Amino acid sequence: MLTAHWLYGLSGCLIMTFGLRAVLLNDSLLQRIIALNVMGTGVFMILITIAYRGPDAAPDPIPHALVLTGIVVAVSATALALTLIRRLTEEQDND
Amino acid sequence: MPELLLVCLAGLMLSLLLGLIRVLRGPEAGDRMMAAQLIGTTGVGMLLLLSLLLGQPALADVALILALLAAVAAAAFSGQQRETGND
């Protein structure tokens, strides 16, 4: 196991759990969405760490492809969630 | 002499961390945004150094994208939306 594995793997786990806690406990919907994005980033970091195989070896391309699709799906899901929030506040303002 | 590149990388990392302090401290939103711009520029330099150190020419493309898109966030930050729904 490489030092980079320790460092980035552990921080990926930490970022993911920080994010989960904020998703569960934050009051602002917008900040929950940001927290969800941070949480996703933690997962990406774990995947990229698993793909890494030292400075001289080529990394595993499959987790990279997974993370790539994950980033694009995350941004479109974020956009959908933001539109939901906007609709929600519009409805509340109308009441 | 890759030591030179490593020294520069360390210096840029230090500069990034100093910018990070301003991002974390603020106090105004403009200060944070400005420091984020500094992190972006420093990141461009670090990506180019890493591209030579790690033998990954593609990282120069990443630096170019970062350089081009640095202004998008600033523009979104300062953009004023129209008051009415009339586009």
Place this chain on the structure above:
Amino acid sequence: MNATNMLFLDILLVIALLSLAWATLTATDARRSVILFIAFGLVLTLAWARLLAPDVALAEAAIGAGLSGALLLAAVQHHPRRALSSERQNTGKLANEKQNDSNPADLKSSVAIRWTLTLFCIALAFVLIWALLQALSSETSDTLAQSVSANLANSGVSNPVTAVLLNFRAYDTLLELAVLLTAVLGIFALSEQRTGYLPAGPVFNGLVSWLVPALILMAGYLLWVGAHAPGGAFQAGATLAAAGVILRLAGKRNIGLPVSKSYLNIILVIGSGLFLLVGLTMLALGRPFLDYPPAMAGYLILLIETAAMISIAATLILAFLGGRPRNREDRSC
């Protein structure tokens, strides 16, 4: 370069990432969270570069640092009263504000629930770390990675990540394009587009006049280079979308999307549609679904990627608009 020399970089990057993540998640104000998240994305790009994932770094630079930041900032701007209230109180007067323990938000949910959930998250962190250590310490056989490199010559491209995305795991990518389409349909169903921006001043207009062509060129370059080096439809689509977002922010009416509704629909569907069509053609030719003949694979992948880039860019621009674009006819009334 040997790994020990990079240790200082790893440690400092991890410190920067963890502190930015923590600050993003604990910020009392939504706009502050968003700006911290943008900075987080920038540092993250460096981490991906250092972990030899240039494909991911490209996508993170285009999306994490550019697009999703713009998306979230626009969302904060939309509620100026709520979002700015706490920032205003703090600016200037309190130079080094501290986290306020008696935050009214904290008092709302009961202390017991907060502690239970926090403990649950800590427990989850330990499980996650344990699982990661198991995964990394076991002697990995890497059969998947080996079969990727063994079959790379037949995939039509020489960049392994593109080969995985568009050939070996093409199913996933097809379904991902379908997910993007679903997200756009959801946005369309919920709302009309947000109000536009005020026309840009001369400085910003000057920026737009060179940045937009540069981004379009860059998108074309990334699409082309994706066959043999990091790049591809996702990065190119995100770059192209950034051009549209910039035009939108400059208050331009025409942001590169077609005015006609039917053309817009075609552009949105062309990525997944062409992908599906190629897959079905393979079925008709007696091959398994989405299994290209090696001689033609390179051309087919380029074709699919071009269509996918167009759809992805349109999707992301519409995501930034935040709803169905208003037609010119509607505007008169």
Place this chain on the structure above:
Amino acid sequence: MIEVIAATLMLSGLIFFLCGSIGLLRLPDLYSRLHALTKADNLGLGLLLAGLALYQRDLLFALKLILIWLAVLAASSASAYLIAQYSRRQDTDR
């Protein structure tokens, strides 16, 4: 000889970078910080990239470096302007 020039350029670029970040931390208000930032990162990055181009001595790479520098130059001055404009608007609103 060229290596010495490259090293000098890169290290002086580094000094500009560090000056910029220290200015960002130490200067008293937003507008003066903005001044420190833009001067430093334009010039700092320019010198660093000039040094890198000499160090690598690869024409295509050098061309890309010039492109990157021009992009950063134009984008960072525009974004500095935009941030200043935003802050002014906030100040007058207050």
